[in-house]
Amino acid sequence: MRLRPDINIKSIYDISVFNLKACEIEAIFFDLDSTVMRSKSGIFEKETLEFLNLLKNHFKIAIISNNKNTEYIKKAQSQVNFPIMGNAKKPDIKVLLQVCKDFNVNPFNCAFVGDRPLTDILCAKRAGMLSILVDSISAADEKKIVRFVRYLERLSIKK
Numbered sequence: 001m002r003l004r005p006d007i008n009i010k011s012i013y014d015i016s017v018f019n020l021k022a023c024e025i026e027a028i029f030f031d032l033d034s035t036v037m038r039s040k041s042g043i044f045e046k047e048t049l050e051f052l053n054l055l056k057n058h059f060k061i062a063i064i065s066n067n068k069n070t071e072y073i074k075k076a077q078s079q080v081n082f083p084i085m086g087n088a089k090k091p092d093i094k095v096l097l098q099v100c101k102d103f104n105v106n107p108f109n110c111a112f113v114g115d116r117p118l119t120d121i122l123c124a125k126r127a128g129m130l131s132i133l134v135d136s137i138s139a140a141d142e143k144k145i146v147r148f149v150r151y152l153e154r155l156s157i158k159k
């Protein structure tokens, strides 16, 4: 099934440097909202920043977001020293592949981590990257309808 992730984990904190190194991963791309930041919060939590900076010691890192709000992306960018690309139009992979070029990495040696099968996982698969699905970090505060849509989306990846 095209939308089934290669790896399904609870959160970014379950990412294993050792395992990804063993898969010859050189760069990790992350979705922004609900993957590394609570949706619409605009602020990274301290432990998330620490973890991303730890990963940055081992991999090239970038965030690829569909968020079109340039002020929001700028605010997020001001908190980290790796690229954050907004308005990426995932599952389109143009922006993602451009960052691969900038990083001088082959997409086959990259992983993409996100909370949504229809954008993040599809994007990873189209680009030939290892796809990693995480649970939404803001799931508990989300509106019921949003959670229901996510539930339906996840049903589509079950066998």
Ligand SMILES: [Mg+2]
Residues within 6 Å of the ligand: 031, 032, 033, 034, 035, 114, 115, 116
């Ligand atoms: Mg997301």
